[in-house]
Amino acid sequence: MEEKEISQAVIGRLPRYFRYLGELRDEGTERVSSQELSDIMQVTASQIRQDLNNFGGFGQQGYGYNVEFLYEEIGKILGLDRKYDLIIIGAGNLGQALANYMNFERRGFLFRGIFDNNPVLYGKKIRGIEVQSMECMEQYVLDNHIDIAVLTIPKSEAAEVAEKLIRCGIKGIWNFAHLDLKVPEGVQVENVHLSDSLMKLSYNISRFQNEK
Amino acid sequence: MEEKEISQAVIGRLPRYFRYLGELRDEGTERVSSQELSDIMQVTASQIRQDLNNFGGFGQQGYGYNVEFLYEEIGKILGLDRKYDLIIIGAGNLGQALANYMNFERRGFLFRGIFDNNPVLYGKKIRGIEVQSMECMEQYVLDNHIDIAVLTIPKSEAAEVAEKLIRCGIKGIWNFAHLDLKVPEGVQVENVHLSDSLMKLSYNISRFQNEK
DNA sequence: TAGATTGTTAATCGATTAACAATC
DNA sequence: TAGATTGTTAATCGATTAACAATC
Numbered sequence: 169m170e171e172k173e174i175s176q177a178v179i180g181r182l183p184r185y186f187r188y189l190g191e192l193r194d195e196g197t198e199r200v201s202s203q204e205l206s207d208i209m210q211v212t213a214s215q216i217r218q219d220l221n222n223f224g225g226f227g228q229q230g231y232g233y234n235v236e237f238l239y240e241e242i243g244k245i246l247g248l249d250r251k252y253d254l255i256i257i258g259a260g261n262l263g264q265a266l267a268n269y270m271n272f273e274r275r276g277f278l279f280r281g282i283f284d285n286n287p288v289l290y291g292k293k294i295r296g297i298e299v300q301s302m303e304c305m306e307q308y309v310l311d312n313h314i315d316i317a318v319l320t321i322p323k324s325e326a327a328e329v330a331e332k333l334i335r336c337g338i339k340g341i342w343n344f345a346h347l348d349l350k351v352p353e354g355v356q357v358e359n360v361h362l363s364d365s366l367m368k369l370s371y372n373i374s375r376f377q378n379e380k
Numbered sequence: 381m382e383e384k385e386i387s388q389a390v391i392g393r394l395p396r397y398f399r400y401l402g403e404l405r406d407e408g409t410e411r412v413s414s415q416e417l418s419d420i421m422q423v424t425a426s427q428i429r430q431d432l433n434n435f436g437g438f439g440q441q442g443y444g445y446n447v448e449f450l451y452e453e454i455g456k457i458l459g460l461d462r463k464y465d466l467i468i469i470g471a472g473n474l475g476q477a478l479a480n481y482m483n484f485e486r487r488g489f490l491f492r493g494i495f496d497n498n499p500v501l502y503g504k505k506i507r508g509i510e511v512q513s514m515e516c517m518e519q520y521v522l523d524n525h526i527d528i529a530v531l532t533i534p535k536s537e538a539a540e541v542a543e544k545l546i547r548c549g550i551k552g553i554w555n556f557a558h559l560d561l562k563v564p565e566g567v568q569v570e571n572v573h574l575s576d577s578l579m580k581l582s583y584n585i586s587r588f589q590n591e592k
Numbered sequence: 593t594a595g596a597t598t599g600t601t602a603a604t605c606g607a608t609t610a611a612c613a614a615t616c
Numbered sequence: 617t618a619g620a621t622t623g624t625t626a627a628t629c630g631a632t633t634a635a636c637a638a639t640c
Binding site for chain 1: 619620622623624
Binding site for chain 2: 595596597598599600
């Protein structure tokens with residue numbers, strides 16, 4: 169399929185469109201114009217139309233967009249029309265929190281396993297699934313065709329673990345470890361650097377206070 | 381202090397510079413040129429120099445940048461040279477995980493309280509601090525001059541709680557609830573939308589698979 | 593002084609916004 | 617048909633990269 173590359177700026181906005189459209193749909197709204205959406209979302213109508221037209225014409229002149237239809241289409245673009253088998257590496261506080269946070273399951277991200285190298289945790293059940301030793305990880309990924317690995321381990325171990333996962337054919341890594349993973353083309357990485365996020369907040373707080 | 385506004389694109393890169401410089405420092409590296417940093421970080425040397433010069437000239441022609449000095453300076457820019465009093469609203473899995481994740485404390489973000497409206501949790505100690513009823517939140521913020529509130533509550537409650545916090549003079553909100561908060565100027569919000577992040581990952585996975 | 597590398601200006605590139613013809 | 621609103625082209629704006637004079 170030959171398609172022009174969509175910029176990550178556009179991709180980054182899709183989940184937000186998806187969220188607002190979902191809310192409109194839940195309220196029973198049938199149609200929405202780019203201008204109405206613009207008012208709600210605080211982005212320009214022009215940007216909304218440009219963004220959507222990267223993927224095709226979902227609207228109709230004189231009418232606007234059908235909420236249900238557009239919601240579904242954006243869901244498909246985001247790859248939410250299929251299931252992903254997902255494991256969590258690192259059963260610490262954050263790993264367990266993510267395992268228990270089950271809104272992801274609703275979106276098709278299926279929690280299939282959780283691994284740790286702390287023997288104290290082995291066998292502990294989290295959402296019905298036992299924590300396994302990290303030794304079992306590679307075989308488990310191969311046997312169960314795992315798509316996504318969530319990395320919630322210290323940065324010191326992350327690079328090595330990621331390499332193993334990649335060798336076993338993992339397709340995506342949701343990386344909470346505080347380092348930049350080096351991965352071959354074809355393996356997708358999405359970083360959540362919590363401390364970076366907190367630093368941006370502290371920058372904005374202290375900048376605002378110095379301003380006055 | 382009259383200064384030209386720095387773009388959020390630049391701010392967003394500062395924590396990453398800070399991290400790499402911290403690593404260089406820990407390795408004992410004394411100086412680094414923009415070209416060397418460029419090789420390590422995979423951004424252009426030009427961008428590094430441009431970014432840094434938004435805040436002043438930290439380098440020296442013919443020499444480069446002193447690692448320790450630049451690290452400290454970026455820390456100051458990010459507002460890490462002071463302390464922040466922080467509370468967590470929502471003592472569910474994620475709230476508890478963040479409370480326990482103590483690297484933040486090292487950076488000056490001091491965990492001062494945690495609140496929930498589930499009575500089962502009241503009195504439970506997390507890192508030595510008892511979970512309190514949400515009823516106590518406002519008084520606590522006022523009495524203890526809390527700077528930052530971490531919102532790890534469902535989106536249905538988030539808007540109302542945020543409003544209360546703002547009335548009590550909170551300076552920043554680290555928002556994990558899946559909605560866009562409306563706040564007056566002067567209150568800083570940093571969003572961590574985990575499900576948006578996961579959707580970006582699924583987009584990239586499914587796009588890559590369709591490409592072939 | 594010669595070499596290295598910054599700070600900064602100028603050129604390019606990409607993303608956002610505006611405008612409007614196409615069309616429902 | 618007239619009105620509304622998209623899809624899309626053109627204009628603008630901002631961010632990134634390249635180039636080089638300043639200077640350590």
